[in-house]
Amino acid sequence: MKKPVLYEPGKPINRFQMLGNILRRHLSEVMLVSLYCFIFSLPLLGWVIFSINVDFLRQDNAYAILIVDGVGALLLGVLGLSFAGGMLFFKKLIFGEGASLKEDFAQGIRRNGGLFFLIFLVVGALYLLLHLGLGITAGMEIDGAWKSVLAGVEYAVFFLLCFVHLFMLSEATMFEGGYFSLLASSFRLCFASLLKGLPIYLMVMLPLLLFEFLPFPYFNLAGVLVGAFFHFGFSLACLTLFCNHVYDRSVFKTQYPELYRKGLAKEVGEGEKPL
Numbered sequence: 001m002k003k004p005v006l007y008e009p010g011k012p013i014n015r016f017q018m019l020g021n022i023l024r025r026h027l028s029e030v031m032l033v034s035l036y037c038f039i040f041s042l043p044l045l046g047w048v049i050f051s052i053n054v055d056f057l058r059q060d061n062a063y064a065i066l067i068v069d070g071v072g073a074l075l076l077g078v079l080g081l082s083f084a085g086g087m088l089f090f091k092k093l094i095f096g097e098g099a100s101l102k103e104d105f106a107q108g109i110r111r112n113g114g115l116f117f118l119i120f121l122v123v124g125a126l127y128l129l130l131h132l133g134l135g136i137t138a139g140m141e142i143d144g145a146w147k148s149v150l151a152g153v154e155y156a157v158f159f160l161l162c163f164v165h166l167f168m169l170s171e172a173t174m175f176e177g178g179y180f181s182l183l184a185s186s187f188r189l190c191f192a193s194l195l196k197g198l199p200i201y202l203m204v205m206l207p208l209l210l211f212e213f214l215p216f217p218y219f220n221l222a223g224v225l226v227g228a229f230f231h232f233g234f235s236l237a238c239l240t241l242f243c244n245h246v247y248d249r250s251v252f253k254t255q256y257p258e259l260y261r262k263g264l265a266k267e268v269g270e271g272e273k274p275l
Contacts, residue, residue: 011265015241018094018263022237026093029101033086033233036105040082041228044075048211060138065131073124080120083236084112087173090240095263108173115172118179119165127208130158163201164190170243193246200242204235 012018022030051057051068058064088108092099137150164183167190171182190197202209207228244262252260261267 011263013265015245015264019238019241022093023234029089029093030233030237031229032101033089033105033236034229034231037079037082037086037232037236038228041079043078044072047071047075060135062132062135065128065135069124069128069131073121073128076124076127077117077121080116081109081113082232083120083169084108084116084173086233086236087169087240088112090237091170091173094240094244095259112172115179115182116169119168119172122179123162123165126158126161130154159201159205162205163194163197166190166201166204166239167197167243170240173240174243174247189246189250192250193242197242197246200235200238204239206231206235 012021051072056064057068082105085105085108088111089099089101089104091097092104133154134151137147137154140147140150164186168182168186171177171186171189175182247256247259248261252262
């Protein structure tokens with residue numbers, strides 16, 4: 001029988017406990033990150049409201065989709081700037097590196113804003129392609145069941161690619177590299193941990209899920225407005241913690257030992273490590 005692991009007192013022993021510590025001790029910062037992200041989302045929300053009220057933009061044709069989703073992709077990139085700031089803040093907070101929300105948020109935008117803008121722009125372009133593909137599928141002269149299957153495949157591909165790009169947000173914060181170099185490792189790490197990460201990814205994308213699948217646009221927007229004061233910060237904290245958990249198990253222990261379980265209690269015994 002293996003002996004239980006002993007840990008130094010005073011620190012969380014896993015990422016779940018660390019999340020609890022963040023909510024108990026840094027709830028105001030979590031809410032402020034949400035507020036900052038919400039402010040950066042205002043141009044996108046304004047465009048959505050405008051497009052809902054213009055008859056031409058509400059039409060289900062390629063021209064309307066290109067305009068609505070094309071402009072939306074650019075404004076989604078603006079929202080991505082705030083994620084660059086929020087991710088750096090939570091990275092420093094989790095690693096115990098003297099996090100300061102105001103300074104780290106601005107530093108994250110300066111350091112990673114361009115790459116985050118590109119990542120969110122790509123997600124917006126994927127969303128545009130999804131709607132174009134759904135329009136083509138709807139116009140096909142095939143059985144309705146096959147249309148549903150094709151639409152399901154299109155949504156599945158879209159969300160899987162989005163999950164990879166969400167993981168890339170952590171990689172862009174943690175490591176140096178360009179879009180394509182980070183994309184390759186994000187594919188590998190994201191799919192290796194997909195089942196565990198699925199709830200996290202879906203939570204981050206909750207505003208999009210509500211807008212895409214619930215039939216009442218203004219009700220959806222109201223939900224986004226209410227949730228924005230907690231959802232953005234909480235989901236970014238969870239995403240950062242989960243990605244660090246993946247790094248601990250696959251990257252940090254062998255390649256970056258100085259980062260292995262950083263911010264967690266050090267082991268002082270032998271045995272299995274907690275999940």
